Amino acid sequence: MKLNELLKNIKPIGITGDTDTEITGVNIDSRLIAAGQLFVAMKGTQVDGHQFISKAIEQGAAAVLCEDMPESVAAGVTFVQVTSTEDAAGKVATLFYRDPSRKLKLVGVTGTNGKTTVATLLYNMFRAMGYKCGLLSTVCNYIEDEAIAADHTTPDPIELNQLLHRMVEAGCEYAFMECSSHAIAQRRISGLSFVGGIFTNLTRDHLDYHKTFENYRNAKKSFFDGLPKTAFAITNADDRNGMIMVQNTKATVKTYSTRVAADFKGKLLECHFEGMYLEIDGREVGVQFIGKFNVSNLLAVYGAAVMLGKRPEDVLVVLSTLHSVRGRLEPIHCAVGYTAIVDYAHTPDALANVLNAIHEVLDGKGKVITVCGAGGNRDKGKRPLMAQEAVRQSNKVIITSDNPRFENPQDIINDMLEGLNSRQREKVLSIVDRREAIRTACMLAHKGDVVLIAGKGHEDYQEIQGVKHHFDDREVVEQLAVNQ
Ligand SMILES: CC(=O)N[C@H]1[C@@H](OP(=O)(O)OP(=O)(O)OC[C@H]2O[C@@H](n3ccc(=O)[nH]c3=O)[C@H](O)[C@@H]2O)O[C@H](CO)[C@@H](O)[C@@H]1O[C@H](C)C(=O)N[C@@H](C)C(=O)N[C@H](CCC(=O)O)C(=O)O
Ligand SMILES: Nc1ncnc2c1ncn2[C@@H]1O[C@H](COP(=O)(O)OP(=O)(O)OP(=O)(O)O)[C@@H](O)[C@H]1O
Ligand SMILES: N[C@H](CCC[C@H](N)C(=O)O)C(=O)O
Numbered sequence: 001m002k003l004n005e006l007l008k009n010i011k012p013i014g015i016t017g018d019t020d021t022e023i024t025g026v027n028i029d030s031r032l033i034a035a036g037q038l039f040v041a042m043k044g045t046q047v048d049g050h051q052f053i054s055k056a057i058e059q060g061a062a063a064v065l066c067e068d069m070p071e072s073v074a075a076g077v078t079f080v081q082v083t084s085t086e087d088a089a090g091k092v093a094t095l096f097y098r099d100p101s102r103k104l105k106l107v108g109v110t111g112t113n114g115k116t117t118v119a120t121l122l123y124n125m126f127r128a129m130g131y132k133c134g135l136l137s138t139v140c141n142y143i144e145d146e147a148i149a150a151d152h153t154t155p156d157p158i159e160l161n162q163l164l165h166r167m168v169e170a171g172c173e174y175a176f177m178e179c180s181s182h183a184i185a186q187r188r189i190s191g192l193s194f195v196g197g198i199f200t201n202l203t204r205d206h207l208d209y210h211k212t213f214e215n216y217r218n219a220k221k222s223f224f225d226g227l228p229k230t231a232f233a234i235t236n237a238d239d240r241n242g243m244i245m246v247q248n249t250k251a252t253v254k255t256y257s258t259r260v261a262a263d264f265k266g267k268l269l270e271c272h273f274e275g276m277y278l279e280i281d282g283r284e285v286g287v288q289f290i291g292k293f294n295v296s297n298l299l300a301v302y303g304a305a306v307m308l309g310k311r312p313e314d315v316l317v318v319l320s321t322l323h324s325v326r327g328r329l330e331p332i333h334c335a336v337g338y339t340a341i342v343d344y345a346h347t348p349d350a351l352a353n354v355l356n357a358i359h360e361v362l363d364g365k366g367k368v369i370t371v372c373g374a375g376g377n378r379d380k381g382k383r384p385l386m387a388q389e390a391v392r393q394s395n396k397v398i399i400t401s402d403n404p405r406f407e408n409p410q411d412i413i414n415d416m417l418e419g420l421n422s423r424q425r426e427k428v429l430s431i432v433d434r435r436e437a438i439r440t441a442c443m444l445a446h447k448g449d450v451v452l453i454a455g456k457g458h459e460d461y462q463e464i465q466g467v468k469h470h471f472d473d474r475e476v477v478e479q480l481a482v483n484q
């Protein structure tokens with residue numbers, strides 16, 4: 001594709017060189033540049049991509065998109081200057097991959113918790129209805145049946161458009177994706193065309209990156225601000241930020257709620273370990289999920305399917321066949337008679353909700369032993385709050401390591417313990433080694449008890465000092481269950 005075609009949706013403030021040049025690819029990482037490609041220099045959180053311009057040219061870049069023009073420009077290479085390469089990257093990638101999002105019905109899901117659950121259930125639902133679909137999520141990306149490993153919740157703009165393009169090639173009609181706050185703030189989704197957006201909820205997370213809760217909220221809100229008039233925006237009327245999210249959107253706003261009048265209304269009628277019985281818009285339906293928060297997730301899925309033109313009664317039939325997403329409230333029944341639950345709760349709110357869900361079902365008939373930690377190089381402020389939530393609703397808590405990344409695991413544990421007074425600490429053991437922590441929790445459990453293993457859900461690794469070591473909570477429990 002010619003460079004001038006790629007520049008159609010951006011406004012360059014300076015150009016040197018020939019824009020008739022043929023471009024063979026677009027990349028934001030100099031290390032991946034191949035001959036004839038366009039290198040987009042981005043100012044990142046670690047380094048300034050502008051310092052790799054000469055490296056990209058050495059590797060064969062035919063053109064460079066940048067914010068600061070270098071003092072001397074290389075001969076034969078075209079330089080295009082814009083005010084924000086972060087914004088331009090998505091728009092250029094969109095054009096390079098022939099605007100794939102416009103050829104799909106793309107729905108984005110944002111919020112602190114529940115994105116993976118809602119996006120995955122929509123993908124499963126539409127596939128069950130016979131449509132070809134794609135999914136971009138934290139756990140894994142899918143183009144129909146083909147699984148493509150995900151290392152981000154929302155991929156970078158190049159990979160993102162490439163994946164959407166592959167979905168178009170595979171004949172997909174629908175695509176469902178998670179839009180993380182990082183991705184929205186970094187404009188990874190710039191240039192995409194959505195037919196709908198869904199808001200789940202907003203509680204504390206990622207303040208290491210966004211600094212204030214307002215910035216975090218505004219990042220999420222800007223996704224809805226950017227939706228077109230033709231799209232729908234489905235929001236959670238039970239969340240205190242639900243209506244704020246959609247106050248400036250041009251899209252058609254619809255609400256869902258378990259408590260107040262809303263466009264999509266749900267009520268929990270009955271719950272047990274196998275599932276719940278719900279009333280949704282006046283119809284009764286049995287679902288294979290537990291937890292009040294999942295009533296909200298299912299309402300978001302139901303509302304989106306209805307807004308995508310499906311008949312409510314058909315949607316409910318499929319909804320009743322769906323089951324839990326990997327690592328989200330996933331139960332493992334152990335021979336001794338206790339139930340281990342692997343869950344991805346890694347925020348104070350998620351922990352509170354998951355423990356609530358467990359108590360709703362246990363109904364006072366067993367003890368709850370919780371194993372949890374907190375990720376390194378992430379929001380430190382959530383650590384003491386997570387410990388408090390775990391202690392509040394558990395009989396015993398084992399605080400351990402999550403992904404320490406580049407931090408000392410014991411320091412993270414100490415940050416969590418800081419949130420507890422001496423009485424609360426009586427309930428707590430701290431064991432740095434996660435395998436040992438899980439083993440201890442299982443040893444303490446008796447028939448009828450629940451062992452909650454929180455924080456890592458589907459993850460099959462533990463990241464220590466930049467190295468991902470194989471570690472899978474589910475696998476550890478299953479091995480113990482056999483040997484106990
Ligand atoms: C803090 C953060 O979000 N960082 C993301 C950001 O990287 P960055 O701004 O730090 O980039 P940088 O390392 O400073 O480099 C700047 C530029 O120089 C380029 N570069 C760098 C080195 C080199 O040799 N050559 C070169 O060209 C880089 O490709 C980049 O374009 O942009 C990169 C490309 O999109 C992301 O891979 C990277 O994700 C990092 C690895 C990360 O851990 N992100 C997490 C926090 C994240 O994004 N999480 C959310 C989920 C959160 C949630 O659950 O809500 C996600 O969507 O996954
Ligand atoms: N609607 C909800 N409200 C509160 N907590 C929820 C909700 N849905 C899921 N959770 C909890 O949050 C955890 C993460 O859920 P999920 O993976 O669906 O969220 P996510 O938004 O995709 O997270 P991430 O930001 O890491 O991608 C679950 O394991 C569960 O503990
Ligand atoms: N998307 C989240 C996932 C956190 C999962 C938890 N296991 C951790 O490592 O903190 C993040 O990157 O903050």
Ligand SMILES: [Mg+2]
Binds near residue numbers: 115116117139153178
């Ligand atoms: Mg997710």
